Amino acid sequence: MKIKSFMMMMVAAATVVLGFSSCGSDDDEPEVAVATQVAGSYTGNEVVMVMGEESSNDTKTYVFTKVLDTAVDLTIPEMGMGGHMSIPSLSVKNIPLKKNGNTISGNLASYTGSVTNADGVEKAFSITNLVVLVDGKNIAVTYSLKYGNMPMSMETTFTGTKK
Numbered sequence: 001m002k003i004k005s006f007m008m009m010m011v012a013a014a015t016v017v018l019g020f021s022s023c024g025s026d027d028d029e030p031e032v033a034v035a036t037q038v039a040g041s042y043t044g045n046e047v048v049m050v051m052g053e054e055s056s057n058d059t060k061t062y063v064f065t066k067v068l069d070t071a072v073d074l075t076i077p078e079m080g081m082g083g084h085m086s087i088p089s090l091s092v093k094n095i096p097l098k099k100n101g102n103t104i105s106g107n108l109a110s111y112t113g114s115v116t117n118a119d120g121v122e123k124a125f126s127i128t129n130l131v132v133l134v135d136g137k138n139i140a141v142t143y144s145l146k147y148g149n150m151p152m153s154m155e156t157t158f159t160g161t162k163k
Contacts, residue, residue, distance in 0.1 A: 034097040034104050035068035038132075040064060043140045044160020048079065051152050056080075062141060062158055071096050074132075074141075079154075082110070086117050087147050092127055106132035123148040137162040 046060040056079065063075040071094050080086030093111065095106040108130040116122050130143040141158040 018151070033066070034099045035066040035069055035072050036096060037099075038064050038072050038104055038106075038139075039066040041163045042158075042160035043137070043163060044158060046077075046079075046156065046158045048159075049155040055154065060158065060160075061163075062139070062160060063159075066135070067094060074130075076145075086118060087125075087145075088117055090115055090125055090145075092130065095130065095132060097132075101157050102135060104132075104134040128153075 041061050041063050043059065043061045045057065046062075047057050048055045060077045062077065064072045065075070067073050074092040074095055076090040076092065078086055078089050092111050093113075094107065095108050097104055097106045099105075102127045109128065111127045111130065112124065113126075114122050114124045125145065125147045130145075131141070133140045139158075139160050139162070141156075142151040143156055145156060146153045
């Protein structure tokens with residue numbers, strides 16, 4: 001009888017212990033990776049300044065693609081007048097992201113790449129001082145672009161909303 005009573009006490013104790021340990025905050029959803037939160041298409045206004053003067057002010061779509069949980073690639077849309085007077089879309093790879101409160105930010109000091117233009121010529125480009133700020137569905141992107149042999153940089157600001 002002592003063994004039966006002891007076993008009943010053990011089952012009751014195990015039930016109580018397991019009952020308390022399962023009453024945690026299991027209902028909390030896991031944090032979504034910052035790159036997943038940023039990934040997508042954003043449409044908005046792009047302003048390009050050259051030597052302090054506005055060169056263009058157009059509606060554009062910027063696309064961010066997740067490459068890691070904490071990094072994205074950016075596709076900058078074509079700029080210019082089309083044909084040989086344009087800069088083709090550019091890819092900027094592996095922009096690191098951080099989250100602070102509700103704001104996600106990305107910074108990249110410099111990036112260099114090359115792209116083939118409408119005439120079939122490969123052109124080098126460099127992006128410097130790239131800053132990405134995301135707050136919910138709103139985004140702001142700033143950067144300096146030097147394309148090909150252009151002696152001056154193009155200071156670009158894009159503000160948009162996620163589609």
